[in-house]
Amino acid sequence: MAKAKATDGKKLRVGIIGAGGIAGTHTDNFKKFSDVEVVAACDVREEALKKFGEKYGIKHLFSGWKEMLQKVELDAVSVCTPNGLHWEPTVDALNAGCHVLVEKPLAMNAAEGQKMLDAAKANKKQLVIAFQHRFDGKTQVIRRAFDKGVFGKVLFVRVQALRRRGIPNWGVFGRKELQGGGPLIDIGVHCLEMAHYAIGTPQPVAASGKTWTYMGNKPSDTFCMWPNWDYKTYNVEDLAVGHIRMKNGAVIHIESSFATHIEKDLWTFQVFGTKGGATYDPCQIFTDMAGTMVNCTPGYIPRVEIFPHKMRQFVDVCLYGKKSDSPAEHGLMVQKMLDGIYQSSEQGGKEVLIP
16 A cells, blocks of 8 residues: 655654554554554553563553553554453543554444544544455455446345354453454454445444354364363354344345354355445456346456555554545444344344434
8 A cells, every 4th residue: 555755754653552463463564664663562461561562672561551641652552452442542542642543343332432433533633443354455346336336226235254163262252241242243343344335334224133142152072263262251142143224225234153054154245236236255246238137257356455554544544644444433333233233132133223
């Protein structure tokens, strides 16, 4: 991704909140940019923080983000914590005058997310959501087709983020009190956001859905890629389905699982419109041409390294005033969709309104 030229040689001084695996991915990419300095990091886990600091040559290390924000002059932070610790460090960093890149999802719920957006607006700082899959070449093919009217009016979108047996055996992905949910909020959010982006980010107005837990909370002797997860603390869903109505009349249906009996894992979405349709994987566009139904396969799709692209885009937004391609407003809409599906499931599948 090309970046604007610096006019004053300024470097973006970045702090990392959380020193887990995703923090390493953020820092690896920041280190590639000559106009970025990762100058501080914090984590409550002393040993993990020490190793993180040694690996990346970070001298300013703290056990908490509040102390880091008080003692180190920063331009921006990456929030790389579990979902339950997204909103508070984000708000504190914004109030301290920092731009923020926060990992997906925006927060545990839309109420927390709104606090984050309010703080960004009040402090006139950028809040960027780490939605990298919208930058994927296949997503961009479909978005460009949408922008050119190839699909006509979009009626329906089907989203699938399904694992046959892929319950994480690390982190806190199985603990609802720390994550907010299971596969829907962890992997479903990625496919949902790129599909929602691909059809122009319409406003959601209502949702219904259902979640089920039937494998993750039990011991298993079935061989799988990530065995021996902590089933004793597992209290999130294994499978979630949701149905979301948009203000423009379109409907998005989502299916997401950590564990369900299917032939193979799926990571895709489909678009159904009045004039045409599309699939993400394999990437194709379907329409009518000269009285013939045609399947259009792109002859060339640019290969985008989506994670480095996301990180570069954040730097350019903060340092050079580039317009954000992953704004907080999009994250809040996605969060409201997730909230609606979970709330509906708690109410037996009844449709709930999205404010």
